[in-house]
Amino acid sequence: MRFVQLGRSDARLIELTVRADERGSFTRTWCAKTFADEGIDFQPVQGNSSVTRISGSVRGMHFQRAPKPDAKIVRCSAGLIHDVIVDIRPNSPTRGEIYACELGPTTARMLYIPAGFAHGFQALTDDVTVEYLMGIEYVEDLSDGFRHDDPMIGIKWPQPVTVLSAKDAAWPLLAERGLW
Numbered sequence: 341m342r343f344v345q346l347g348r349s350d351a352r353l354i355e356l357t358v359r360a361d362e363r364g365s366f367t368r369t370w371c372a373k374t375f376a377d378e379g380i381d382f383q384p385v386q387g388n389s390s391v392t393r394i395s396g397s398v399r400g401m402h403f404q405r406a407p408k409p410d411a412k413i414v415r416c417s418a419g420l421i422h423d424v425i426v427d428i429r430p431n432s433p434t435r436g437e438i439y440a441c442e443l444g445p446t447t448a449r450m451l452y453i454p455a456g457f458a459h460g461f462q463a464l465t466d467d468v469t470v471e472y473l474m475g476i477e478y479v480e481d482l483s484d485g486f487r488h489d490d491p492m493i494g495i496k497w498p499q500p501v502t503v504l505s506a507k508d509a510a511w512p513l514l515a516e517r518g519l520w
């Protein structure tokens with residue numbers, strides 16, 4: 341694994357080592373020691389998998405509120421996604437910064453998202469599978485988010501948005517919530 345800093349932030353793009361042979365390939369996607377050696381305090385407590393069928397669909401933007409903000413490692417194991425994270429931590433030097441990258445099995449990379457970032461992605465192909473390792477348990481009452489097209493943040497999505505959950509369409513604007 342090779343860690344690449346995203347801008348000035350503590351978020352990391354992780355380039356994976358793919359060991360190919362005549363059968364196919366083998367890739368390590370988690371290693372406690374490698375993360376500890378990188379100075380990242382992350383211990384997975386839950387794993388999630390989501391399937392998104394239609395290209396252009398967007399999931400997000402989501403975060404879990406204090407006192408249980410969720411750090412996560414995200415990997416796209418089928419299809420291709422445009423992954424977006426936004427630093428929404430009140431006192432962060434990179435507050436408001438947006439980092440985006442394409443993730444998919446052909447890119448051989450995954451994303452470490454520190455606690456306090458919002459996360460979302462757009463499917464760039466049909467039949468996308470995204471796998472997550474979560475650094476804290478899911479607490480529905482702390483689950484929160486903002487609109488993928490909130491003008492306060494200004495995320496640029498590569499494709500027209502096709503499918504959005506009712507929940508994601510209904511997030512109030514950040515300006516209305518005094519969250520920004």
Ligand SMILES: Cc1cn([C@H]2C[C@H](O)[C@@H](COP(=O)(O)OP(=O)(O)O[C@H]3O[C@H](C)C(=O)[C@H](O)[C@H]3O)O2)c(=O)[nH]c1=O
Pocket residue numbers: 388390399400402403459460461472478505
């Ligand atoms: C996140 C989560 C959800 N759920 C349940 C709650 C709902 O009944 C169902 C679907 O949840 P939701 O519509 O929030 O799923 P996504 O829109 O894919 O949300 C995820 O997408 C964005 C991109 C993320 O970064 C988060 O991992 C997560 O918020 O799974 C659980 O049981 N455990 C969980 O950890």
